[in-house]
Amino acid sequence: MNxxxxxxxxxxxGFRFHPTEEELxxxxxxxxxxxxxxxxxxxxEVDLNKLEPWDIQERCKIGSTPQNDWYFFSHKDKKYPxxxxxxxxxxxGFWKATGRDKVIYSNSKRxxxxxxxxxxxxRAPHGQKSDWIMHEYRLDEITNINNNNNINxxxxxxxxxxVRSSGGDLVQEEGWxxxxxFKKKNHxxxxxxxxxxxxSSISLESHSSSISMLDSPCDHLHHLGHDRDRDHDHDxxxxxxxxxxxxxxxxxxxxNNNNNIxxxxxxxxxxxRYMKLPNLESPNNNNSSTxxxxxxxxxxxxxxxxxxxxTTDPNNHDTVFNTExxxxxxxxxxxxxxxxxxxxxxxTTTTDTIMHxxxxxxxxxxxxxxxxxxxxxxxxxxxxxxxxxxxxxxxxLWSFATTARTTSPSISLGIDPLCHVSDNGI
Amino acid sequence: MxxxxxxxxGFRFCPTDEELVVHFLRRKDDLLPYHPDxxxxxxxxxYNPWDLQGKALSEGNKxxxxxxxxxxxxxxxxxxxxxxxxxxxxSSSCRKIVGIKKYYVFHIGDPSNDVWTSWIMHEYRLPDSGSSxxxxxxxxxxxxxxxxxxxxxxxxxQRNDDDDGDNDTELSCLDEVFLSMDDLDEISLxx
Numbered sequence: 001m002n003x004x005x006x007x008x009x010x011x012x013x014g015f016r017f018h019p020t021e022e023e024l025x026x027x028x029x030x031x032x033x034x035x036x037x038x039x040x041x042x043x044x045e046v047d048l049n050k051l052e053p054w055d056i057q058e059r060c061k062i063g064s065t066p067q068n069d070w071y072f073f074s075h076k077d078k079k080y081p082x083x084x085x086x087x088x089x090x091x092x093g094f095w096k097a098t099g100r101d102k103v104i105y106s107n108s109k110r111x112x113x114x115x116x117x118x119x120x121x122x123r124a125p126h127g128q129k130s131d132w133i134m135h136e137y138r139l140d141e142i143t144n145i146n147n148n149n150n151i152n153x154x155x156x157x158x159x160x161x162x163v164r165s166s167g168g169d170l171v172q173e174e175g176w177x178x179x180x181x182f183k184k185k186n187h188x189x190x191x192x193x194x195x196x197x198x199x200s201s202i203s204l205e206s207h208s209s210s211i212s213m214l215d216s217p218c219d220h221l222h223h224l225g226h227d228r229d230r231d232h233d234h235d236x237x238x239x240x241x242x243x244x245x246x247x248x249x250x251x252x253x254x255x256n257n258n259n260n261i262x263x264x265x266x267x268x269x270x271x272x273r274y275m276k277l278p279n280l281e282s283p284n285n286n287n288s289s290t291x292x293x294x295x296x297x298x299x300x301x302x303x304x305x306x307x308x309x310x311t312t313d314p315n316n317h318d319t320v321f322n323t324e325x326x327x328x329x330x331x332x333x334x335x336x337x338x339x340x341x342x343x344x345x346x347x348t349t350t351t352d353t354i355m356h357x358x359x360x361x362x363x364x365x366x367x368x369x370x371x372x373x374x375x376x377x378x379x380x381x382x383x384x385x386x387x388x389x390x391x392x393x394x395x396x397l398w399s400f401a402t403t404a405r406t407t408s409p410s411i412s413l414g415i416d417p418l419c420h421v422s423d424n425g426i
Numbered sequence: 427m428x429x430x431x432x433x434x435x436g437f438r439f440c441p442t443d444e445e446l447v448v449h450f451l452r453r454k455d456d457l458l459p460y461h462p463d464x465x466x467x468x469x470x471x472x473y474n475p476w477d478l479q480g481k482a483l484s485e486g487n488k489x490x491x492x493x494x495x496x497x498x499x500x501x502x503x504x505x506x507x508x509x510x511x512x513x514x515x516x517s518s519s520c521r522k523i524v525g526i527k528k529y530y531v532f533h534i535g536d537p538s539n540d541v542w543t544s545w546i547m548h549e550y551r552l553p554d555s556g557s558s559x560x561x562x563x564x565x566x567x568x569x570x571x572x573x574x575x576x577x578x579x580x581x582x583x584q585r586n587d588d589d590d591g592d593n594d595t596e597l598s599c600l601d602e603v604f605l606s607m608d609d610l611d612e613i614s615l616x617x
Binding site: 011012013014015016017018019020023024027028038039040042066096098099100116118129133184185 | 432433434435436437438439440441442445446449450461462518596597600601604605608609
């Protein structure tokens with residue numbers, strides 16, 4: 001049966017197609033694989049290679065209710081006749097699998113698998129990640145047949161008559177998958193629920209990789225520039241995002257310093273300063289992004305100075321310092337990531353400001369040596385004289401960074417891990 | 427619910443605010459036929475939110491029913507306390523107000539000595555001005571009934587973890603981490 005008759009949708013107002021994973025696998029995909037008739041053509045068959053993600057919402061529209069997710073059947077074709085890899089390239093880009101496949105259970109019985117894919121624009125390996133996500137569901141071949149008997153147990157699948165086709169047919173049709181496509185939302189919601197887990201899992205990997213704290217947000221801003229068609233849902237979240245970042249940082253640094261009362265109080269003062277950062281979206285503020293970047297520098301320096309304060313204990317000078325530096329390192333990578341994802345998911349009006357900087361600055365971005373390398377003595381007053389003037393920070397951001405690089409990296413007592421991009425290697 | 431619509435599995439009653447007001451409230455108010463007639467009219471009976479099961483239309487963890495606009499919604503165990511401001515519901519096609527949405531929280535006890543709960547109510551009503559004169563002209567059946575005071579209530583219990591409902595279209599925490607790890611693949615490490 002067709003979903004719309006004479007342009008009139010058969011789906012009554014107020015109803016939305018929002019199947020559970022069980023329903024997708026045990027009703028829709030099961031029937032598709034068994035070549036059975038499905039009451040209503042809610043899930044169309046599409047050729048994934050010929051459908052760009054932004055065309056999916058028009059193509060796979062169901063009824064008149066606004067949708068956040070779209071569904072279709074797709075037949076997996078092999079990329080190479082002999083291989084097992086699937087060809088998921090379109091004219092404009094390609095779908096790339098991410099993470100690990102998830103097992104889907106129904107009544108604690110395994111019924112299928114879910115693969116998560118992300119759409120990249122362009123061609124591998126230079127694709128540009130988009131916000132389009134696809135969940136690709138496939139049936140387990142064995143449960144395909146075995147589960148037919150207990151399908152009637154689940155209330156969702158009351159209408160399923162037993163699948164009569166033989167196992168041979170199933171093997172032939174095993175290429176069918178059912179897909180759900182949606183646009184990634186701001187992940188801050190997830191962060192709110194469990195900021196600690198998120199932080200720790202990210203910092204696990206960050207130890208092994210040196211990421212430029214400037215490069216990643218800027219990349220994302222560039223990416224944004226190409227990506228004008230994203231939605232603007234998250235505008236009001238900006239303030240919250242920054243606050244969360246600082247909260248996490250604050251919590252982390254308090255942990256680090258919880259046996260040193262003086263440092264703790266000074267770090268609180270320092271973080272309070274950032275709470276007054278302007279809202280990213282504030283329309284009158286054209287250089288708020290720059291401010292944000294500036295705050296990176298500032299904050300890093302403050303952290304360095306905090307780390308240095310820690311070292312005032314003469315007895316275990318080196319050990320304390322090193323552990324502090326390592327801890328801060330993970331904090332910074334985490335912050336990078338948080339800000340990067342945040343920027344990635346928000347189209348700011350200030351994008352152009354950064355890109356402008358980028359265009360006129362033909363040198364590669366100066367590696368971000370912390371300005372602490374200007375001082376070998378550990379006297380952290382230097383930073384404060386440099387940093388207290390915020391405007392100066394903004395105006396001379398790039399020259400500042402360059403200066404930071406050219407000044408001799410004379411400090412070698414464990415600050416190196418703090419330099420996120422290091423041209424002499426870490 | 428919704429079985430009488432013969433919809434295949436996977437369809438849920440998840441109306442937008444506009445649909446609730448324009449399709450269900452407005453049409454019922456105007457005594458126009460509408461389909462599907464699935465939202466029951468509980469009139470002014472003051473149910474506790476946890477007693478709605480089986481009486482109101484339930485979908486997921488939400489309940490829908492028609493009621494009347496009331497000064498105070500008091501049940502035998504508590505009352506609905508208004509929070510926030512009235513929110514206009516705009517039509518998506520033409521920029522005009524098609525309804526008003528009010529928010530309530532259920533409190534156990536009476537206002538002098540109460541405990542708030544996580545039960546939330548959204549009360550939808552038609553806009554006050556303009557519509558009343560228009561709708562009275564159509565009410566040829568029983569002009570004494572004041573249909574303009576009809577409302578739709580949506581009641582649900584707020585949960586911290588949105589474990590059912592829309593989270594299928596969100597990435598899991600783990601997926602987010604994997605996604606950000608994909609970014610790392612593309613950054614070549616300086617040697």
